[in-house]
Amino acid sequence: MKLKVMAAHAALIMAAACGANGAQAAQVVVGQVGPMSGLEASQGRAYATGMQLYFNAVNKAGGINGNTFALVRRDDSGRPEDTLALTRTMLAEDKPLVLAGYFGSRNLAEVAPVLEKEKIALVGYRTAEIRPEAPYVYNVRATLRDEVDKLAQHLATIGITRIGLVYENGPGAPALLAAADEAAKKAHSTITLKVGYEAGTARVAPAVEQLLKNPPQAILLVTSGAAAAAFIEQYRSSGGAAQLFAHSGADIEQLSKRLSEEQMQGVAIAQVTPSPYKISGKLAKEFIDTASKTPNLEVPVSYAMMEGYIAAHVIVEAVRRQGAKPSREGVVAALDSIDNYDLGGYVVGFKGNQHSGSRFVELSIITGAGKIRQ
Template sequence: MNPTKSSLRISRRAFNGLVAGAAVLGAPALRAQSGNRIVLGQSAAFTGPAAQLGIQFHAGAKLYFDALNAQGGVGGQRIEIVQMDDGYEPDRCAENTTKLLAADVFALFGYIGTPTSLAALPLATKGQAPFVAPFTGAMGLRQPFNRLAFHLRASYNDETALIVRQLTNLGLNKIAVFHQNDSYGKAGLDGTTLALAARSLKPVATATVERNSVDVAAAVATITAAKPDAVVQISAYKSCAAYIRAARAAGYGGTFYNVSFVGTQALADELGKDGAGVVVSQVVPTPYSASKPITREFLELIGKGGNKVQPNFSSMEGFLSAKLFAEGLRRAPGKNLTRDSFISGMEAIGDQSFGGFQVSISPNDHVASRFAELSMLTGDGKVRT
């Protein structure tokens, strides 16, 4: 396959500005795109309180793409990513996305977070650019159906349904929700409320924290006063860790459940021994146990690369997302790759097993997986599934 000029060309001025904006992130030294390179654009948090989410996802994706490129890429074409830092702020993400689209990147890939992705998707739609594997499970990015958007992971509704089922099966019905005060937090709150309503229950208390903040005192006071059996947390690792510590200091003895976006290893690192017993739902296979072929492939490539990539759930999701993107490229019809032919290739994936991780994409369903399971922090910086 050879990209058409209209699908991959980057104007010199737009490209120079893009590289200048991305250079601080250690982006590859890129030249104007040639016929053997496919350039993806990624706006994500690479600095700030959510930085580890972007850093780890990107590391996992690059691990896969680097290995693929070393074998000749797909049809002789290398895949590269231009990263731009948005600090997990929607306005910065929108600005980055506008620059990436002006530079005519082939697709937008691996955006981190709900509020940022919600800012970017309308821009991608207007620019007719594929929007692949955002690191979010928000229903607002999946409904209504968008032909340009493809999702690797299960939704927050899937994750919160699993959490609520686990808690109620244990007889823990007094459930509170601590959530980020934005579209991500609302998506998780809505999923939890929906799952509780199916059991004729509702949250006993809710409280919020601002995005990129660890000011949790008011939330701790509100929720602790309701004496919940468990607190479902819908935020990133810094604020969730701050909440857990503050709640325990206030005498709360219940359990804490998080959805996958929290950044499991980052949360474990933040909490240390205070993490013992904290539960996190996951949407990709464990990166720590080589029980599945996909994990063995992941760990083997990390080893071959000198162990520079940390194996964790975020980097595993980046790895699988890159694998999904490459599979769509392989299946793109025709000799000349275009965005439309790539979309057709993605929709042709059908039902596949990526080393034991099942994916399914069709023309009418662009959500590849609904896999979700629970994991627990052990208090020694590790995660058990």
């Protein structure tokens, strides 16, 4: 009998040990369906790389509450129908706890019903439209409205009153146009010409032609990165002389691959994260140190990579707040509880139905040497 008791006791100890090891080995799967190829591939892959950088650092430090993080990616090439199909496949096969790093307004619209059905949060996305707040969809950056306001205010300070606008002609275009008119009015300026281009493309030649015929003092580009690069190249090559201002979708890394330094000179871009190139605070230092110590980065350091790094920070914090057994519903509740989360010079908070977590916007200007000046 004594031997049986000892054996049972030993079995319990082994079971407890196995349970502890299982808890340590528990894995939080984060799913990204985004453009790993196609027009926005550089930004989609950079966003993923930023998330992976932070997840790797957390895993190396032992994880959170016994949980480690794994990023699973699928390539939709920017096509909304593929975003939906691949998201469904990922949910069935990979069982992610949370989704992150999606691109495109139509893409988000396609997956929104799935998010509600599966009760799974999507943290971090990029669009070129103003979209309404929606359940289960959280962003870690300022809104497009905030960016347009910042650009209009800056134009007012340098005496520009006649503005052209190039925008993606999708479902969210009316809201964007209304916001642009409102921002211009507050800045005592006028949008003299608004030209849309087909969503999901970089076919901007008609916009270039119209703005050459009716030249404003400055042009706002609320476009994808690929469309911004195409517009600047064609507009400058055709002799267009208006000052160019772009929202954050036009990252300098994508522009520099296609444009000459002369074409990029003087372009101003709204940025919604701290610079990934200079130490301006704790977050920037942490990112720069982590990236510099990581060999063979998939893509060069960029603002999109910094944004992915921030999204991963927020996801990890949402998991941390749940303890050892996080759930999809728990992630949503934890995100809703994040009010004033300071990452070190960059604050994220979600209040009520406000799911855009930041108001941070600053301008960067590209110099004649192709460098960024804040």
